[in-house]
Amino acid sequence: MRLIALLVVLVLSACDVAPPAPVVAPAQTVTPVAVNARPAPKNFGTVSRAVGAQARSECRRRTSGGNCDFRIVIDPDKRAPANAYQTLDKQGRPVIVFTQSMIASTRNGDELAFVMGHEAAHHIRGHIARQSQNAAAGAIIFGQLAGLTGGNAAAIDAAQQLGAVVGARSYSKEFELEADQLGTIITYKAGYNPLIGVRFFDRVPDPGDRFLGSHPPNAQRVQVVNQTARQLGLVQ
Template identity: 55%
Template sequence: MRRLILLIFGLVLSACDTGSLRVQPVEEWQQPSTDFQVDVLTFREISQRVGDVARAECKRRSNVSNCDFSIVVDLNPRAPANAFQTLDDDNQPVIIFTRAMIQSVENADELAFVMGHESAHHILRHIPRQSENSRESAAIFGELARIAGANDADLEQAQKLGAQVGAQIYVKDFELEADRLGTIITHRAGYNPLLGARYFARIPDPGDRFLGTHPPNAQRVEIVLETSRQLGLTQ
C-alpha cells in the first residue's frame, strides 16, 4: 500500500499557490504602457460583452445560482501569464487576468476566448465538482487502506492522497468542457472562437501526461473546431 501511495503521490501535481492577490476591477484598471495588442477600452468592452453572455447562460441553468461575474486584473506586475476563475467573499464568480496574460494575447478574439473559457468553468460548476470528486476519492482510498489493514497514520495518508487524486482525475475533461462552452460564449458575445483558439498555438503544449492539469493543445483545438462547426462557423 505504501509503495502504491508513494508512486501515485509522485504523479500528483501540487495545486497552484495564488498567494495574496491584489486586484482591480477592469473598469478602473489603467493600462501601464502602450505595449499591449488589446488596449484597455477594448478589454473593457470584451469584459462587458462576454460578461453579459456568461451571466445569461449561467442564469439559464437551474443548478447554478451565483451568476454575478466580475472581471479583475491582478496588479502584481511579475505574475506570469495566467487567467483563472475563483469566487469572491459573496460567493460570486470572479475572473482574474494577470497583466502578462493581457499582454500575451494578440487580438480581441483571443482575449474573449480566454474569458469565455474561464466563465465556463464556473457555469459548469467545476470547482464544486472537483471538491466532490476529491471527497469521494478520499473515502474510497481510505476504505481500501482500511481493508488492507493500514494503521491510523497510513489510513490518513491514503485519504489525503485520495483527495489529491480525486481533485486531479477529471481536470483535463473539465478543461475540454470549458473549451466547448467557452467557444459558444465567445461566439454569442460577437467574437470569433476560431481566431481566439489560435492562442493555443503559441502556448507550450503540456502533452498528454497522466493526471496532468491540461489536455494536449491539439485536443483542445479539435474541440473548438468541432463546436464551431456545430455553430455554423467556418475557418
C-alpha cells in the same frame, strides 16, 4: 475537508489559459461566416464587458438558482506569471482573475475573449463543485484502503491527501474540454471569433496526454473548438 477544498482550488487555478459535452446548436439558422483575422481591440474593459454580459446570460439560461453575477478582475501583482482562473469569493460570487502577464500574452481581443469565455464556462458547468466531490470521494476511498491494509493514522492521512489529488484530477481533462466547448459559444455570442481566439493555443506548451494530467493535448482542445464553431456557422 479543508485540505481537500484547498487542493481543488490549486488544481483549478492552474488553468492557463471523456468526450466533450454535446455541441449546443444555435436556436436560429446561422449563415456561415468566413474567418477574417480582423484586428480586435485589445482592451480588457471592452472585452470583459461583452464577455461578462454573455456569460451571465448563458449562466442564467443553463443553471437554476446559481450565482451568475460574474466579476472579471485583474491581479494587481505585476510579477505574477501568465495565468487566468475562475474562483468564488466569500459570498459565492464567481470571479475570473487575469494576471497582467496573461493579458499581455494575448494578441487580440478574440484571444482574450476566448480565454475569458473558457473560464466563465468552468463556473457555468459547475466544475468547482464537481471537482470538490471527486476529491472528497478519492480521499475517502484511499483512506479506507489504507485502513484496511493496516495503516496507522499517519498513513491513512497521507492516503487521504493522495486520494484527494487523484480524485480532483480524474476528470480535469474532461472539464477543460467542456469549458472549451461552452467557452467557444460564449466567445461567439459576445461578438468575438473563437477560431481566431483558439490560436492562443499555438503559443501554449502542449501538455500531451499525461496520466492524471490537468489539461488535455492542445490538438484535442482545438478540435473541440473547431467542431463547436462549425455548429455555430463559422468556417475557416
